[in-house]
Amino acid sequence: MEDYDYLFKIVLIGNAGVGKTCLVRRFTQGLFPPGQGATIGVDFMIKTVEIKGVKVKLQIWDTAGQERFRSITQSYYRSANALILTYDITCEDSFRCLPEWLREIEQYANNQVVTILVGNKIDLAEKREVHRQRAEEFAEAQSMLYLETSAKESDNVEKLFLDLACVLIREAKQNTLDNNESAPMPGEDPSLPPLLGSWMLS
Amino acid sequence: MAADNLPSEFDVIILGTGLTESVIAAACSRVGLRVLHLDRRNYYAGNWASFTFNGLLSWIEEYKAQQQTPSTTSEQGWNDQIEDEEEVVFLSSVDSSISNLEVFSYASDKSEDDELLNSPVVGSLPKAAEEMNGCHKEAQDLGSSSACTQGDGDPHNLEVKNQDSCLSEESKKTDQQPIRSPEQAVEVKKKITYAMLLKEGRRFNIDLMSKLLYSRGLLVDLLIKSNVSRYAEFKNISCILTCHNGKVEQVPCSRADVFGSKQLTVVEKRMLMKFLTFCLDFEQHQEEFKDFTEIPFLEFLKCKNLTENLQHFILHSIAMVSQDSPTINGLKATQHFLRCLGRYGNTPFLFPLYGLGEIPQCFCRMCAVFGGIYCLRHSVQCLVVDKESGKCKAVIDTHGQRISCSHFVVEDSYIRDDQRMQTTYKKISRAVVITDRSILPSQSDHQISLVTVPPLEPSSPAVRMVELSSFSMTCMPGTYLVHLTCSSSGSAHEDLAPVVSRLFHVPSSCTEESIQGSEENEKPVVLWAMYFNMRDTSGFENSSYNLPSNVHVCTGPDDSLGSDYSINLAELVFHQLLPDEEFCPPAPNPEDIIYDGDQGEGAIFEGDSQKEEAVIEGEDGSQAHKQHGATCSSEPAESTDSIGHEILTEYDIQSPPLGNSP
Numbered sequence: 001m002e003d004y005d006y007l008f009k010i011v012l013i014g015n016a017g018v019g020k021t022c023l024v025r026r027f028t029q030g031l032f033p034p035g036q037g038a039t040i041g042v043d044f045m046i047k048t049v050e051i052k053g054v055k056v057k058l059q060i061w062d063t064a065g066q067e068r069f070r071s072i073t074q075s076y077y078r079s080a081n082a083l084i085l086t087y088d089i090t091c092e093d094s095f096r097c098l099p100e101w102l103r104e105i106e107q108y109a110n111n112q113v114v115t116i117l118v119g120n121k122i123d124l125a126e127k128r129e130v131h132r133q134r135a136e137e138f139a140e141a142q143s144m145l146y147l148e149t150s151a152k153e154s155d156n157v158e159k160l161f162l163d164l165a166c167v168l169i170r171e172a173k174q175n176t177l178d179n180n181e182s183a184p185m186p187g188e189d190p191s192l193p194p195l196l197g198s199w200m201l202s
Numbered sequence: 203m204a205a206d207n208l209p210s211e212f213d214v215i216i217l218g219t220g221l222t223e224s225v226i227a228a229a230c231s232r233v234g235l236r237v238l239h240l241d242r243r244n245y246y247a248g249n250w251a252s253f254t255f256n257g258l259l260s261w262i263e264e265y266k267a268q269q270q271t272p273s274t275t276s277e278q279g280w281n282d283q284i285e286d287e288e289e290v291v292f293l294s295s296v297d298s299s300i301s302n303l304e305v306f307s308y309a310s311d312k313s314e315d316d317e318l319l320n321s322p323v324v325g326s327l328p329k330a331a332e333e334m335n336g337c338h339k340e341a342q343d344l345g346s347s348s349a350c351t352q353g354d355g356d357p358h359n360l361e362v363k364n365q366d367s368c369l370s371e372e373s374k375k376t377d378q379q380p381i382r383s384p385e386q387a388v389e390v391k392k393k394i395t396y397a398m399l400l401k402e403g404r405r406f407n408i409d410l411m412s413k414l415l416y417s418r419g420l421l422v423d424l425l426i427k428s429n430v431s432r433y434a435e436f437k438n439i440s441c442i443l444t445c446h447n448g449k450v451e452q453v454p455c456s457r458a459d460v461f462g463s464k465q466l467t468v469v470e471k472r473m474l475m476k477f478l479t480f481c482l483d484f485e486q487h488q489e490e491f492k493d494f495t496e497i498p499f500l501e502f503l504k505c506k507n508l509t510e511n512l513q514h515f516i517l518h519s520i521a522m523v524s525q526d527s528p529t530i531n532g533l534k535a536t537q538h539f540l541r542c543l544g545r546y547g548n549t550p551f552l553f554p555l556y557g558l559g560e561i562p563q564c565f566c567r568m569c570a571v572f573g574g575i576y577c578l579r580h581s582v583q584c585l586v587v588d589k590e591s592g593k594c595k596a597v598i599d600t601h602g603q604r605i606s607c608s609h610f611v612v613e614d615s616y617i618r619d620d621q622r623m624q625t626t627y628k629k630i631s632r633a634v635v636i637t638d639r640s641i642l643p644s645q646s647d648h649q650i651s652l653v654t655v656p657p658l659e660p661s662s663p664a665v666r667m668v669e670l671s672s673f674s675m676t677c678m679p680g681t682y683l684v685h686l687t688c689s690s691s692g693s694a695h696e697d698l699a700p701v702v703s704r705l706f707h708v709p710s711s712c713t714e715e716s717i718q719g720s721e722e723n724e725k726p727v728v729l730w731a732m733y734f735n736m737r738d739t740s741g742f743e744n745s746s747y748n749l750p751s752n753v754h755v756c757t758g759p760d761d762s763l764g765s766d767y768s769i770n771l772a773e774l775v776f777h778q779l780l781p782d783e784e785f786c787p788p789a790p791n792p793e794d795i796i797y798d799g800d801q802g803e804g805a806i807f808e809g810d811s812q813k814e815e816a817v818i819e820g821e822d823g824s825q826a827h828k829q830h831g832a833t834c835s836s837e838p839a840e841s842t843d844s845i846g847h848e849i850l851t852e853y854d855i856q857s858p859p860l861g862n863s864p
Binding site: 042064 | 425435552570572575578
């Protein structure tokens with residue numbers, strides 16, 4: 001048994017080129033820019049963090065390029081605890097596509113998924129096309145958290161994942177309180193019914 | 203979502219995202235080929251797909267639209283890309299693999315309208331409800347046997363954020379909509395209206411094709427071997443039922459079942475155990491069956507002095523072969539069934555959470571992880587064939603772009619009739635039925651059942667039925683999703699409606715005041731039903747098509763319960779492409795990957811040693827399951843009371859434990 005209290009699956013989505021992979025690689029390995037070839041064959045990245053004495057293992061899934069032609073599989077969204085919806089603050093188009101991504105989330109992600117909107121590439125402030133206030137309002141209207149990051153400068157990247165972990169821990173604890181009998185175990189998808197008894201084949 | 207051009211050169215282009223094509227894609231990408239994987243549809247998995255309820259309505263609308271508009275081939279804009287020494291072979295732009303589609307809705311649209319209209323979080327439902335009323339009228343006009351057009355198929359019509367967030371904070375605050383968590387659904391039996399089906403539509407994952415996974419079948423073995431299993435979770439089929447003497451009965455198939463059975467006499471229990479024990483290693487007992495190998499299995503069963511009860515169970519529910527199948531096939535099927543017992547619980551079958559449509563997508567994900575490029579809503583107009591070699595060297599896609607490839611793999615439904623050497627094919631009859639309760643009244647509410655229905659008349663087909671509860675994540679709480687499948691002798695409605703009426707209460711018209719929920723009616727009430735036929739070209743070979751030798755055609759789903767046919771075909775095609783490469787070797791476990799930080803590229807996989815701990819979510823999952831007292835854990839074969847476990851010990855030792863051992 002590994003040494004952690006919670007396991008959460010975090011899934012990144014958003015247009016191609018907004019920096020999803022860079023955010024993950026910056027957080028898990030401290031690298032920028034990531035070696036492009038290195039993501040071949042890598043399904044997800046793992047990082048275990050400790051928050052107020054609670055050990056949380058984050059399993060961070062990237063799109064494997066399927067977003068490029070808008071062909072992400074539905075199964076990618078299943079059992080995600082959190083979604084990081086990313087756009088590029090220097091690319092209006094990546095912001096305009098957000099409603100489309102939200103529709104996919106509504107269709108396929110579980111309804112308790114925590115969604116955070118991330119405006120990446122704030123190191124390119126002079127090229128900014130999407131104003132912070134506009135993004136904040138959009139995020140608020142959709143009940144999403146909002147954060148601006150720079151994977152390149154490592155601005156807010158740590159904060160992004162740690163904030164998410166905090167929210168997820170809080171929700172997991174809340175669910176335990178609300179629903180003592182059927183409390184999801186750490187790492188178990190809280191949306192799945194208790195007594196589910198499903199198998200991971202190995 | 204940014205517009206982007208496809209690269210112009212690949213090793214293999216694969217058209218169609220059904221199971222066979224997806225497995226081939228994953229296998230090719232895994233060993234380093236550059237794969238382009240396309241599908242003309244806007245969803246994955248072709249005839250293996252699963253849909254939300256609203257998604258299915260869209261699919262039905264698309265089918266109808268296609269029936270009305272004949273296709274035309276346009277060939278502009280790319281003729282200059284074809285050289286003199288090349289010729290083109292067109293592909294079909296329409297999918298004609300589905301036929302005889304009929305839809306019936308019986309769910310009331312009257313009650314709870316008020317509640318829905320007042321519901322604060324439901325945006326555009328009134329519109330959906332109106333259109334549904336429209337459909338209702340049409341149905342009345344045409345009489346009950348006509349297909350009704352239903353609602354607006356656009357899933358986006360229902361912009362219902364938090365529509366079913368039983369536990370989310372928002373809904374706790376407002377707390378006005380009918381909240382239907384699984385637990386509550388049991389206690390409060392509520393009448394399900396059509397509007398509720400629409401509103402909770404995304405809770406449904408309705409498979410076009412219904413299959414189960416044999417726990418020692420080729421698909422399960424491949425999922426484990428390739429590590430594609432990490433993308434999915436599975437649930438056990440909890441019981442096997444059969445329609446016998448007009449009643450639905452449980453089929454005893456584990457040791458505990460046999461000895462606990464109330465239908466069987468003590469003598470029958472002994473007989474059955476003796477016979478099953480024999481089947482497990484029947485090859486060792488040639489003398490028992492050698493005179494019967496080609497004689498019908500039923501004759502063999504009779505000769506063994508098995509009672510009528512036992513003959514029924516073995517023939518229809520364990521071997522699941524037809525009456526006239528030769529004994530050798532019956533014995534093999536029985537043996538396979540028994541060997542699958544106990545690996546993951548008390549029945550031989552698994553079902554993927556969220557539906558069968560997940561499985562092809564899991565293989566597509568694996569392909570993408572290894573660099574495969576994915577593009578839905580994108581097809582191929584024609585192949586570019588080199589006249590001299592007769593080989594396909596490129597394709598022209600639907601945007602008129604020429605993309606070269608060494609191999610082309612394509613699903614059968616993209617092939618035009620004039621390229622077929624064989625124009626007759628079998629069909630599968632399918633019905634999808636949404637009901638208000640389980641067919642076995644005493645069942646707990648989180649079951650998945652397989653029900654075998656022997657031919658009702660001597661001339662009618664044997665039907666298999668899978669009943670899914672909401673715990674399979676394929677239907678909304680308070681409903682059951684029932685799949686009926688058989689090999690066609692007539693239209694799907696002709697083949698399957700008699701079985702549906704036998705086992706369910708079918709309201710006599712769309713307008714009949716539904717009696718769902720009333721206690722005196724024991725049969726589940728049909729809320730909604732759909733019938734269609736699917737083309738079954740399994741058994742076609744490359745010689746069945748007049749196509750270049752490096753074009754490999756994959757057939758859609760076959761009519762059997764498992765997926766062995768499709769997996770075998772995928773492996774065959776893969777080895778035609780790459781005779782010397784391994785088929786789907788294990789993908790590295792992300793937790794075993796060591797990154798060479800400074801160089802920033804070239805992930806190093808920690809040897810090839812596959813660690814035993816390969817399952818990530820299973821570790822804590824198992825803890826959860828134990829805590830909840832469920833029968834499953836991530837330790838396979840823990841069910842000590844199954845025949846499988848006990849008798850199969852020998853088998854377990856002979857074969858490598860599971861999957862990944864070197």
